[in-house]
Amino acid sequence: MIRKIALLIALVSVCVQGQELKFGKISKEELMEATHPKDTSAAAAYLLKKRESYYTYNSAVGLNLVTEVHERIKIYNADGFDYATKTIDLYESGASDEKATSIKGYTYTLEGGKVVETKLDKGSIFKSQQSKNRNQVKFTMPNVKAGSVVEYQYRITSPFVQNIDEFVFQHSIPIKKLEAEMRILEYFKFNQRQKGFLPLVPKVDKIRDAGLGMEVTKVTYGLQDVPALKDEKFVPNITNFRSGVTFEIMSLEIPGSTYDVYSKTWDDVARTVYENSSFGDEMKRSNYFEEELNMVLQGASEPQEKAKRILAFVKEKVKWNSFVGYTSDEGTRKAYKEGTGNSADINLMLVSMLNHANIPAYPVLVSTRDNGIPLFPTLQGYNYVVAVGKIDGEYHLFDATNVFTTMDVLPTRTLNWFGRIISENGNSEEIDLMPRKSSMDAIIMTVDLNDDGSVDAKCRQQYTNHNALLFRNLYNGGTEETFLGNLEKELGDIEISDYDLQNNLDLDKPVVQNFNFFKEDAFESISGKLYLSPMFHLAVSENPFKSEEREYPIDYGFPWQDRYMITINIPEGYKVEHLPEPVAMALPDNLGQFKYNISSNQDFINVRVELSMNTAVFPPNYYLGLKEFYRQVVEKESEKVVLSRI
Amino acid sequence: MRVLFQCLLILSVHFSFSQNYSYHTIPAELMENADAVARLDEIDIRIEAMDKMTYTEKKVVTVLNKSGDAFARTRAFYDKEKKIKKIEAVVYDASGNEIQRIKRRDFNDIAAVDGFSLYLDDRLLYYRYVPVQYPYTLEFSYEVETSDTGILPPWYFLSGYDISVEESRYAISYVSNGLKPIIEESNLVDITVEKDESQGKISYMAKNIPALTAESLSPSFTAICPKLSVRLPNFHYKGFDAKVDNWNDLGLWIQTELLSGRTTLEDATIQKVRGLVEGVDDDIEKAKIVYQYMQDNTRYISVQIGIGGFQPISAIEVDRVKYGDCKGLSNYTMALLKAVGVESYYTVVEAGGTKVDFKEDFADLSQGNHAIVAIPYQGEYYWIDCTSQVHPFGFIGDFTDDRKVLIVKPGGGEIVTTTSYVNEENLMRMNSTYTIQEDLSLEADVTIETMGVRYDNHFGLEGNKREDVMEYYKNFWGNINGLSITDFSFENNKDDVVFTEKVQLKAHDFVSKNGDDYLLTLNVLDNSSFIPPRYRNRKHSFVIQRGYLDEDEFTIQLPKNFAFTFLPEKYKEETKFGTYEVEVVKKSDTELLYKRKFLIKKGNYPKEEYNKYRSFRRTIAKMDNQKIVLKRQDL
Numbered sequence A: 001m002i003r004k005i006a007l008l009i010a011l012v013s014v015c016v017q018g019q020e021l022k023f024g025k026i027s028k029e030e031l032m033e034a035t036h037p038k039d040t041s042a043a044a045a046y047l048l049k050k051r052e053s054y055y056t057y058n059s060a061v062g063l064n065l066v067t068e069v070h071e072r073i074k075i076y077n078a079d080g081f082d083y084a085t086k087t088i089d090l091y092e093s094g095a096s097d098e099k100a101t102s103i104k105g106y107t108y109t110l111e112g113g114k115v116v117e118t119k120l121d122k123g124s125i126f127k128s129q130q131s132k133n134r135n136q137v138k139f140t141m142p143n144v145k146a147g148s149v150v151e152y153q154y155r156i157t158s159p160f161v162q163n164i165d166e167f168v169f170q171h172s173i174p175i176k177k178l179e180a181e182m183r184i185l186e187y188f189k190f191n192q193r194q195k196g197f198l199p200l201v202p203k204v205d206k207i208r209d210a211g212l213g214m215e216v217t218k219v220t221y222g223l224q225d226v227p228a229l230k231d232e233k234f235v236p237n238i239t240n241f242r243s244g245v246t247f248e249i250m251s252l253e254i255p256g257s258t259y260d261v262y263s264k265t266w267d268d269v270a271r272t273v274y275e276n277s278s279f280g281d282e283m284k285r286s287n288y289f290e291e292e293l294n295m296v297l298q299g300a301s302e303p304q305e306k307a308k309r310i311l312a313f314v315k316e317k318v319k320w321n322s323f324v325g326y327t328s329d330e331g332t333r334k335a336y337k338e339g340t341g342n343s344a345d346i347n348l349m350l351v352s353m354l355n356h357a358n359i360p361a362y363p364v365l366v367s368t369r370d371n372g373i374p375l376f377p378t379l380q381g382y383n384y385v386v387a388v389g390k391i392d393g394e395y396h397l398f399d400a401t402n403v404f405t406t407m408d409v410l411p412t413r414t415l416n417w418f419g420r421i422i423s424e425n426g427n428s429e430e431i432d433l434m435p436r437k438s439s440m441d442a443i444i445m446t447v448d449l450n451d452d453g454s455v456d457a458k459c460r461q462q463y464t465n466h467n468a469l470l471f472r473n474l475y476n477g478g479t480e481e482t483f484l485g486n487l488e489k490e491l492g493d494i495e496i497s498d499y500d501l502q503n504n505l506d507l508d509k510p511v512v513q514n515f516n517f518f519k520e521d522a523f524e525s526i527s528g529k530l531y532l533s534p535m536f537h538l539a540v541s542e543n544p545f546k547s548e549e550r551e552y553p554i555d556y557g558f559p560w561q562d563r564y565m566i567t568i569n570i571p572e573g574y575k576v577e578h579l580p581e582p583v584a585m586a587l588p589d590n591l592g593q594f595k596y597n598i599s600s601n602q603d604f605i606n607v608r609v610e611l612s613m614n615t616a617v618f619p620p621n622y623y624l625g626l627k628e629f630y631r632q633v634v635e636k637e638s639e640k641v642v643l644s645r646i
Numbered sequence B: 001m002r003v004l005f006q007c008l009l010i011l012s013v014h015f016s017f018s019q020n021y022s023y024h025t026i027p028a029e030l031m032e033n034a035d036a037v038a039r040l041d042e043i044d045i046r047i048e049a050m051d052k053m054t055y056t057e058k059k060v061v062t063v064l065n066k067s068g069d070a071f072a073r074t075r076a077f078y079d080k081e082k083k084i085k086k087i088e089a090v091v092y093d094a095s096g097n098e099i100q101r102i103k104r105r106d107f108n109d110i111a112a113v114d115g116f117s118l119y120l121d122d123r124l125l126y127y128r129y130v131p132v133q134y135p136y137t138l139e140f141s142y143e144v145e146t147s148d149t150g151i152l153p154p155w156y157f158l159s160g161y162d163i164s165v166e167e168s169r170y171a172i173s174y175v176s177n178g179l180k181p182i183i184e185e186s187n188l189v190d191i192t193v194e195k196d197e198s199q200g201k202i203s204y205m206a207k208n209i210p211a212l213t214a215e216s217l218s219p220s221f222t223a224i225c226p227k228l229s230v231r232l233p234n235f236h237y238k239g240f241d242a243k244v245d246n247w248n249d250l251g252l253w254i255q256t257e258l259l260s261g262r263t264t265l266e267d268a269t270i271q272k273v274r275g276l277v278e279g280v281d282d283d284i285e286k287a288k289i290v291y292q293y294m295q296d297n298t299r300y301i302s303v304q305i306g307i308g309g310f311q312p313i314s315a316i317e318v319d320r321v322k323y324g325d326c327k328g329l330s331n332y333t334m335a336l337l338k339a340v341g342v343e344s345y346y347t348v349v350e351a352g353g354t355k356v357d358f359k360e361d362f363a364d365l366s367q368g369n370h371a372i373v374a375i376p377y378q379g380e381y382y383w384i385d386c387t388s389q390v391h392p393f394g395f396i397g398d399f400t401d402d403r404k405v406l407i408v409k410p411g412g413g414e415i416v417t418t419t420s421y422v423n424e425e426n427l428m429r430m431n432s433t434y435t436i437q438e439d440l441s442l443e444a445d446v447t448i449e450t451m452g453v454r455y456d457n458h459f460g461l462e463g464n465k466r467e468d469v470m471e472y473y474k475n476f477w478g479n480i481n482g483l484s485i486t487d488f489s490f491e492n493n494k495d496d497v498v499f500t501e502k503v504q505l506k507a508h509d510f511v512s513k514n515g516d517d518y519l520l521t522l523n524v525l526d527n528s529s530f531i532p533p534r535y536r537n538r539k540h541s542f543v544i545q546r547g548y549l550d551e552d553e554f555t556i557q558l559p560k561n562f563a564f565t566f567l568p569e570k571y572k573e574e575t576k577f578g579t580y581e582v583e584v585v586k587k588s589d590t591e592l593l594y595k596r597k598f599l600i601k602k603g604n605y606p607k608e609e610y611n612k613y614r615s616f617r618r619t620i621a622k623m624d625n626q627k628i629v630l631k632r633q634d635l
Helices: A002-019 A028-032 A078-084 A266-275 A280-284 A290-297 A303-317 A332-338 A343-356 A465-475 A480-490 A620-637 B002-019 B066-071 B247-259 B267-276 B283-297 B315-321 B326-339 B452-463 B466-476 B607-623
Strands: A044-058 A062-075 A085-093 A099-111 A114-119 A125-131 A134-140 A149-158 A175-185 A188-195 A203-209 A214-226 A244-252 A361-366 A384-391 A394-398 A418-422 A428-432 A439-449 A455-463 A495-502 A511-519 A524-526 A529-532 A560-569 A574-578 A583-586 A592-600 A604-613 A641-645 B036-049 B052-063 B074-078 B082-092 B098-102 B108-111 B117-120 B123-127 B136-146 B163-174 B182-186 B193-198 B201-209 B227-231 B234-237 B240-243 B302-304 B345-349 B370-377 B380-384 B404-409 B412-417 B427-436 B442-450 B483-493 B498-507 B512-514 B517-521 B542-557 B562-564 B571-575 B578-588 B591-605 B627-632
Touching (some): A028 A099, A044 A078, A062 A078, A078 A085, A085 A149, A125 B117, A134 B117, A175 A188, A175 A244, A266 A280, A266 A361, A266 A418, A290 A303, A303 A343, A332 A343, A455 A465, A465 A480, A480 A495, A529 B517, B036 B066, B052 B066, B074 B082, B082 B123, B247 B345, B267 B283, B283 B370, B283 B380, B326 B370, B452 B542, B571 B607, B578 B607
Parallel strands (some): A439 A560, B117 B302, B427 B542
Antiparallel strands (some): A044 A062, A062 A149, A085 A134, A175 A214, A188 A244, A203 A214, A361 A384, A361 A418, A384 A394, A418 A428, A495 A511, A574 A641, A583 A592, A592 A604, B082 B098, B082 B136, B182 B227, B193 B201, B234 B240, B370 B380, B404 B412, B442 B498, B483 B498, B512 B517, B517 B627, B542 B591, B562 B627, B571 B578
């Protein structure tokens, strides 16, 4: 029995030793490798990316979280030089700060068949205070050339024992060998959550930590040949798909001390947030706004009308300071008084006002697009809060951080998969944040063809929902002259006149712009015939999808529908010789549609085109279908009407 | 008594009204095209000694809309020599009532970042104000004391496009004649300025300057903006004293104080480069070898500390770490050249796509943002940029071309113009044979040769990943629907500075069927659809900085069962802006030769010519889009 165990241990350790890459032990093969064997386009690659995090205890300083990092990077060519520079961000709060120590590094280069080592000089390590809470240590490796291997190690000691940085397992360059180890005290109950597309299987052991003199849980990950993470279009935040592991401390169970739950399940997350005084308590306050709000609500009886007035009232009272967060910064009362606040100040205030008006309302935890998708229940998973109100038995979302939002039409940053509704006593449920209602862009246009190839046209364009929100943000961001100047450029060098905008500030209604325009060289005359694209500048002229394949979803943010009705007056002396064929097509599962209809009589040509996407997000398996769909749209819309002389 | 009291009250009301910054008092002409109005823009500079200057700046800006927020920044930079003595901001609502006061302790103290440096020692105090309504007015004032008098704040009567100015005041005072500043006025004729000069003080004041609007192709803002450039002939900078009357003096100062003694190298390195050039006699051939060695062995990393903003790190240090910024790499290359007996000069230049000249009669440290090296050879200069690992020797591209720069010679500074790349020199030659298949798809072999700045725009493709190159071509020929790239290869001739791309492409349904007519666009490969934007009332002159030439020849093979009805006539247009020529020649019933030549010439043109230029470009866009009608023969 004893012999068997000894054998097993020996085997494992041999295996580990056989693979271990020791600091400073560089092989000639590593230096001679000209390109990455599995990804020849890689400009650099991690030969080793190793991280160990563990706790230390010392009676003078208490508990610390220590992270040791060892990275070895092969630089294949000059584009990979950026990987020879390392930035370490460190947090500081009051008297406590994170420190980076024991920084050591070497560059290895093959010169005339010999390995030349160059040491990272202490004087070339720069520490700077970036802001009140943020320090930075930065260095770049010396003597780096195409073909070099750089290697460095350092240690971060942190007094913020609950904040364990994400273990990142994927970068924009490949990783040949990855080792990650986290050792957590037995007193800490923790969550570990994985994300990304790589299969991740940790090895979990209970071991005795000699330094601490107590049991710890050791979680290790070992990965080989992690492919590079590649950026693609219509992916709002690529880090959502980056593989990695997050550890979050849920509770501290030190014998004899109180028991703090941090998080475990979504309900626990919700309860923890709810019990945070700058969250739960902020919603209970109402005395500061009661008087003014009652005035605002006078005469309103329908919940829908009340909600609308409350949303408008909050937007008028408090402006967003562009800070995100799900907890109140300085308190809703102060935000109300001073007129600015973060997302929580504003939307928690909204929740309590809705409740005050007898509309059952709750906060909804949201992860913004920049923050990534909240795949697992952790506190860091969320960074924003919006409001939800129950009106006639249905949930409706509200966000007062932007002046032009309406019920269920929220800023793009919040359109990110699912949010979590938190009700009293911390119960919670999931809510879909992706809009269901389609946003319309409807155009009615009448076009006159002039003899010289130019056109005069009248255009009426109407936007609803998210399209209206985006339009209003754009239009109201600067002067009308600038807006029109940009619009003229965007629509292909047209000249706009008699511009008129309706419902700019009347958010209940679609925003409508009316204008006339003149465009030169809008159609062609070839040997007596006129050739014209019946959609003019409205035609989709280029396929947005260019890559051969795609790994990530295509994210439009919201479903949309473009509807164009175009009437072309036939110039005197001409008749229609040819019209394109009408066509209708759809994407699988009816997720997208294209309808193209065209007809004519003696006096005019009528064109009706509808292009719609019925979902906000397409899974990647729809990519090739979508690309082909667009190819056909571009082809159809480029077809010409032929007019000839009578 | 009672009457008098009322009178006083009215007066005082009136007084406080004109003191505060109500939005309603802004003259209508200042609201035109403006996102913001500077109600008062004021600086008061006091030169107290060669190494002591204090200045107070006050900006009061009424912001009319969100785009105007950028004009109401509340930030001030400082460093080791420059201290911020006072800083404060006050916010007023539309009627001029104070709504918030921002004290020094409210400002954040942060490290400055330039987006490319590894480390900078500059810092700034800043406060981010969140507007709660528009319009609002922000009053920002601060006072600075510094021992650096080598760079004086310039004065812009307009701080950018889309802002108008109600009142702008500049004042500089000095305690002795030796500290009297030299002031260069630019573009002041466009505004009304009152200048006042008395013993020990010079001041300027301008009122009611309307906003400027950005126009395509106009000269750069700094070239058209009314401004003052100010310098002291005797100054102190980061611990160094200087007396500068002209560029010769400033060059000499840079040479003796900042450069001398910094080109020392280890013997081993000297031996190594000497070994590399063994058997080579010609200085330029030696320089090419040295430049290649430097390119292969170093990279660009910027670290800026103190005088390090002007002084290169020593060659010996660059040799050890094998990196440096533009100054460090230039100085290192000069040291290597010196080791092999080639003379070279350190050169300061204002780099960027827009050409900016050093001002010949105004020598100061504020000009220039980059360093390159000049190598004299048989009466001319070869220029090299040592921050690039890929550019050919002697080729500086559109980053530092054709502009006045300062070269630092042992005897002093000189202003010299760098190599220019203009007109025909910026050639793109495209040759292609393309075949229309019977299924109406396109197959083409294309060869693109680029020279001059066109080379600079294309040769970077060589280092790109395969999928990025594919994507590049799909965008380059974004006008071709259903395009796929079958293959490509490159040849980079660094000696002659010619880059050659060979591309094979396909596109299905290339010829569109419209009834019985099949429309074939003759030129989809090099089609110039750019038309400069239209202005109802153009305000500024326009500039074509470099000019270029396109030469295209396409052989078009038609499928046998198609015939064309007519071919467009040969067309040629010659204007002062350039020449455009296009011709389609029938080679056989199924083969056409398309020839196109398009030259745009470098030049500065008055605003009155803009519409002519625009109409020239319109014609080209139209002609480049010419189609012919094909008819099927087998039906």
